[in-house]
Amino acid sequence: MTQTCQSSSCLNGNPASTLQCPKCDKLGIKSYFCTQECFKASWAVHKAVHSKPDTVEEGTYNPFPSYRFSGTLRPAYPLSPRRQVPAHIPRPDYVATGRPTSESKPHARTIQVLDEEQQQRLRVACKMAREVLDLTAAHIRPGITTDELDAICHAAIIERNAYPSPLNYREYPKSFCTSVNEVICHGIPDQRKLVEGDIINLDVSLYYNGMHSDLNATYPVGKIDEESKKLIRTSRASLDAAIAICKPGTLVRDVGKAIEPVAKANGCSVVRAFVGHGTHIYFHCAPDIPHYAKNKGVGVMKAGMAFTIEPMINLGGNWEEIHWPDNWTATTIDGRRSAQFEETLLITEDGVEVLTAGAPLNLD
Amino acid sequence: MDDDEVPYVCQRLRLYYSDLIEAAAPPDVAQDNKTVPLTLICGFLGAGKSTLLKYILTERHGYRIAVIMNEFSDTADIEAKSIGLSDSGGAAGELAEEYLELANGCLCCSIKDPGLASIEKLMKKKGSFDYILLETTGLADPSSLAPVFWQNSEVSDIYLDGVVCVVDGVFGLQQLRGDSSSAEEPGLSCRQVAGADVVLVNKTDIAKAADLDALEGLIAKVNPTAAVHRTTRGHLDLAHVLNLAAYTSRPHVHDHDHDHGDAATHHDDLHGVSSVILPVPILSPDRAERLERWLQTLLWENKLPDGSAVEVLRCKGVWGTVEGATCVLQGVRSLYEITRDEQRGWDGGNGKLVLIGRGVGAVECIPLE
Numbered sequence: 001m002t003q004t005c006q007s008s009s010c011l012n013g014n015p016a017s018t019l020q021c022p023k024c025d026k027l028g029i030k031s032y033f034c035t036q037e038c039f040k041a042s043w044a045v046h047k048a049v050h051s052k053p054d055t056v057e058e059g060t061y062n063p064f065p066s067y068r069f070s071g072t073l074r075p076a077y078p079l080s081p082r083r084q085v086p087a088h089i090p091r092p093d094y095v096a097t098g099r100p101t102s103e104s105k106p107h108a109r110t111i112q113v114l115d116e117e118q119q120q121r122l123r124v125a126c127k128m129a130r131e132v133l134d135l136t137a138a139h140i141r142p143g144i145t146t147d148e149l150d151a152i153c154h155a156a157i158i159e160r161n162a163y164p165s166p167l168n169y170r171e172y173p174k175s176f177c178t179s180v181n182e183v184i185c186h187g188i189p190d191q192r193k194l195v196e197g198d199i200i201n202l203d204v205s206l207y208y209n210g211m212h213s214d215l216n217a218t219y220p221v222g223k224i225d226e227e228s229k230k231l232i233r234t235s236r237a238s239l240d241a242a243i244a245i246c247k248p249g250t251l252v253r254d255v256g257k258a259i260e261p262v263a264k265a266n267g268c269s270v271v272r273a274f275v276g277h278g279t280h281i282y283f284h285c286a287p288d289i290p291h292y293a294k295n296k297g298v299g300v301m302k303a304g305m306a307f308t309i310e311p312m313i314n315l316g317g318n319w320e321e322i323h324w325p326d327n328w329t330a331t332t333i334d335g336r337r338s339a340q341f342e343e344t345l346l347i348t349e350d351g352v353e354v355l356t357a358g359a360p361l362n363l364d
Numbered sequence: 365m366d367d368d369e370v371p372y373v374c375q376r377l378r379l380y381y382s383d384l385i386e387a388a389a390p391p392d393v394a395q396d397n398k399t400v401p402l403t404l405i406c407g408f409l410g411a412g413k414s415t416l417l418k419y420i421l422t423e424r425h426g427y428r429i430a431v432i433m434n435e436f437s438d439t440a441d442i443e444a445k446s447i448g449l450s451d452s453g454g455a456a457g458e459l460a461e462e463y464l465e466l467a468n469g470c471l472c473c474s475i476k477d478p479g480l481a482s483i484e485k486l487m488k489k490k491g492s493f494d495y496i497l498l499e500t501t502g503l504a505d506p507s508s509l510a511p512v513f514w515q516n517s518e519v520s521d522i523y524l525d526g527v528v529c530v531v532d533g534v535f536g537l538q539q540l541r542g543d544s545s546s547a548e549e550p551g552l553s554c555r556q557v558a559g560a561d562v563v564l565v566n567k568t569d570i571a572k573a574a575d576l577d578a579l580e581g582l583i584a585k586v587n588p589t590a591a592v593h594r595t596t597r598g599h600l601d602l603a604h605v606l607n608l609a610a611y612t613s614r615p616h617v618h619d620h621d622h623d624h625g626d627a628a629t630h631h632d633d634l635h636g637v638s639s640v641i642l643p644v645p646i647l648s649p650d651r652a653e654r655l656e657r658w659l660q661t662l663l664w665e666n667k668l669p670d671g672s673a674v675e676v677l678r679c680k681g682v683w684g685t686v687e688g689a690t691c692v693l694q695g696v697r698s699l700y701e702i703t704r705d706e707q708r709g710w711d712g713g714n715g716k717l718v719l720i721g722r723g724v725g726a727v728e729c730i731p732l733e
Binding site: 272273274275288290292294295296298299300 | 474475476514515518519660663664698699700701
């Protein structure tokens with residue numbers, strides 16, 4: 001894991017760096033700069049990181065007080081009680097035990113080709129998920145908690161007689177994922193109020209009529225800085241570049257080749273640990289689709305295959321992740337921000353259909 | 365247990381490591397820049413794997429080696445298990461036993477193996493190791509584990525260095541042929557040899573010379589690419605099991621008694637597992653692409669161009685291109701990688717491509733037209 005200079009205006013091209021900001025070190029944050037000059041040059045922007053870590057809301061607490069967080073975000077517990085899903089709504093097989101055992105069987109580990117009927121059911125589930133994401137995102141504003149967003153998302157899903165796929169998937173406690181600032185993915189909705197300047201990714205998955213759909217997008221909370229805008233635009237652009245090469249005959253391993261150059265050109269890096277995945281009968285199944293170039297991904301795209309592409313892009317050169325002790329929340333190792341976009345795609349005879357398509361990104 | 369299920373072998377692991385007491389200082393972040401090779405150790409029941417591992421741990425070699433012994437058969441049960449810590453404090457090289465705590469749900473959509481993630485976590489706490497040896501049980505099929513670790517090299521500092529198989533010098537011949545009453549499924553012994561980069565024939569002090577020769581002959585037929593060494597009570601030169609670079613280096617193919625020329629060299633199959641060595645002419649870009657597509661059908665769809673079924677466990681190859689580059693193929697199960705080396709040049713002549721697996725006997729040539 002090479003630490004590179006984290007200055008967005010680095011004078012030396014963000015080389016590998018070992019010098020750390022002493023104030024950050026005292027606060028338990030890892031910050032790397034290549035030289036004293038570079039550090040000085042970025043001080044005006046950098047020092048904001050030293051301001052008090054996000055205060056935990058009145059009546060809430062940080063359940064991991066001795067954990068060395070890489071950034072300023074803190075969990076705000078307690079989590080709200082587990083939400084109920086009306087009995088008439090069909091559950092995916094893993095809900096009873098929390099364990100998706102069917103996903104490790106050969107059928108799920110072989111790339112499936114969906115027939116017309118299955119494709120149509122998937123189309124419906126994807127359109128529904130997009131609706132839910134859009135309406136949940138409309139509630140984003142400073143002051144709302146991620147738990148309140150979870151309640152809105154959950155209500156919207158069950159209103160449509162669908163099941164929120166993440167709920168009890170491997171014992172995940174909530175109905176969708178909310179990933180703020182330095183959280184790469186799988187943030188758990190809690191009592192933290194969104195703050196102006198935050199960025200937040202909402203990741204919605206639902207199960208309807210036997211099909212799982214999956215999509216996510218990163219949104220600004222009020223006014224955000226230019227660097228965050230660049231990050232969000234870069235993430236969306238990298239996903240669009242990947243979608244553009246999807247058609248029968250494209251190799252799974254080439255998706256990363258389309259994504260990585262877009263990230264690199266904008267001073268960002270591509271997260272490696274998390275991959276795109278087949279999604280239809282199963283929540284997560286073959287193919288596994290790495291988002292970085294030079295990978296050993298298995299498979300060739302054929303009409304009827306359905307999967308997600310969901311690049312996670314970090315500001316700066318560090319692509320690695322660390323996990324909070326909640327065993328879900330993944331963050332960057334340097335506390336810098338990360339953004340993501342995801343769509344569920346269906347390969348057609350001559351190209352690709354973006355099943356979860358929504359309005360184009362507009363940050364202005 | 366369903367053999368086809370992807371195993372989560374690292375459910376319960378016991379980790380031993382030498383030089384524990386020395387590593388008192390918490391690790392520096394800068395130290396993390398080192399990559400760490402991991403070797404998979406498999407072997408027949410009773411072949412002497414544990415003795416070998418104990419030897420590696422206690423011998424004064426100056427390396428910090430972590431040995432992970434898997435005491436339980438692989439299972440698809442992914443629940444987190446954490447186990448206690450015990451300190452044995454021996455003489456040469458302190459042995460400390462530690463159980464690995466496993467991550468839970470966070471690894472969904474992650475290609476990072478849970479066991480690997482735990483090892484990384486441990487290394488952060490205890491400092492980096494020079495080598496990691498992961499023992500699989502006698503029943504494990506290494507070729508189902510190797511791809512997991514090989515792919516994980518892309519997201520981790522830990523990379524797959526190679527697979528070592530320990531074979532019983534006394535009973536190995538019977539076990540491979542499957543005509544002993546040993547508890548092991550005969551086909552599994554062959555698969556273990558098929559997936560290995562190094563085969564250690566153990567107990568050579570008490571085995572009969574003729575048996576050993578026959579055993580080595582059989583091993584070479586199933587797997588012409590593995591290096592074979594004889595050992596006694598697991599004593600051996602560590603250079604034979606460490607720093608193998610078996611997934612990165614140019615493969616060696618032993619086909620001593622065959623003059624292959626332009627024809628494929630087949631070996632009889634043993635319980636369905638066999639090998640074939642195919643000649644590869646110097647490739648133009650078009651032909652190189654056709655070779656790769658043929659390989660993809662073989663590895664990803666498990667079938668030959670004529671539709672017959674095939675299961676490739678391991679493949680290796682080296683050949684030249686018209687532009688004068690050397691291409692090296694490494695593959696295990698459905699994963700493969702072809703690396704080109706322009707600097708190396710190619711000294712003319714045919715290259716070789718070896719397939720080891722089931723049904724490879726039907727492969728006569730690579731369709732390059």
